[in-house]
Amino acid sequence: MTDAHEIRHEIRIATGDDIVRIRRAVRTVACAARMSLVDRTKLVTAASELARNVIGHGGGGTVRIERLISPSGVSGVRMVFEDAGPGIPDVRLALTDGWSTGQGLGLGLPGARRLVDEFDLQTVVGEGTRVTVTKWTR
Amino acid sequence: MDRVPILKAGDVLLVSIQTDLEDRTVMALREDLAERIVRTGARGVVIDITAVEIVDSFIGQMLAGIAAMSQLLDARTVVVGMRPAVAITLVELGLSLGGVQTALDLETGLRLLGAGPLDGGPSEAQDRR
Numbered sequence: 001m002t003d004a005h006e007i008r009h010e011i012r013i014a015t016g017d018d019i020v021r022i023r024r025a026v027r028t029v030a031c032a033a034r035m036s037l038v039d040r041t042k043l044v045t046a047a048s049e050l051a052r053n054v055i056g057h058g059g060g061g062t063v064r065i066e067r068l069i070s071p072s073g074v075s076g077v078r079m080v081f082e083d084a085g086p087g088i089p090d091v092r093l094a095l096t097d098g099w100s101t102g103q104g105l106g107l108g109l110p111g112a113r114r115l116v117d118e119f120d121l122q123t124v125v126g127e128g129t130r131v132t133v134t135k136w137t138r
Numbered sequence: 139m140d141r142v143p144i145l146k147a148g149d150v151l152l153v154s155i156q157t158d159l160e161d162r163t164v165m166a167l168r169e170d171l172a173e174r175i176v177r178t179g180a181r182g183v184v185i186d187i188t189a190v191e192i193v194d195s196f197i198g199q200m201l202a203g204i205a206a207m208s209q210l211l212d213a214r215t216v217v218v219g220m221r222p223a224v225a226i227t228l229v230e231l232g233l234s235l236g237g238v239q240t241a242l243d244l245e246t247g248l249r250l251l252g253a254g255p256l257d258g259g260p261s262e263a264q265d266r267r
Contacts, residue, residue, distance in 0.1 A: 037223050049231070
């Protein structure tokens with residue numbers, strides 16, 4: 001059995017180029033976790049949405065992408081997006097479809113949440129936001 | 139920055155996206171298309187996304203924007219070749235792309251625009267049915 005964290009990427013999120021780089025890294029890790037094409041597409045799309053949020057709302061940040069293996073042997077991918085931006089004053093509102101403070105469609109957070117299995121959002125106003133998402137291989 | 143080439147066949151402009159789309163590339167494509175539609179008087183635009191592995195809300199919004207813009211310039215846009223996994227993901231994301239006309243492949247897209255198969259004869263796809 002291989003180490004649960006054999007694949008791990010840490011990528012800075014500042015520009016549009018970084019979003020493309022993140023999509024590639026997530027695809028590689030999802031392939032290593034033997035995810036189906038549909039699940040891989042969902043995960044990469046979620047990563048793209050969350051990375052865009054980090055740039056648009058958090059003023060840039062980082063993402064950590066890692067392969068997981070659960071105690072029962074199930075493979076998965078976890079992504080942790082962090083920024084030191086203004087934080088989210090009303091999390092419930094931010095997770096509502098169509099609500100946006102930026103120019104987007106307001107689908108970023110709620111949309112990404114639907115595309116993954118586990119979604120956790122920690123935010124402190126004035127300090128930053130951390131979004132952790134996990135998708136398991138079926 | 140990569141620029142997506144725009145081909146012209148009759149009065150249809152043809153765009154085939156072959157790279158992982160960067161935001162700037164999509165925005166440049168929108169501007170290039172607007173300019174080409176006006177300059178050539180094209181009546182239709184086909185955007186082939188067969189090679190596109192993911193469409194997120196930004197890219198989806200751009201495709202919808204291109205469709206709306208071309209309509210204002212009297213040209214219809216058809217997006218062709220969306221992968222099944224992309225379609226499934228877009229719906230779950232919450233983006234139905236209601237204003238964007240789609241077709242399964244290039245040939246069907248061209249027929250929708252009244253351009254038909256370029257050889258003019260009956261298409262193989264029809265014969266097989």
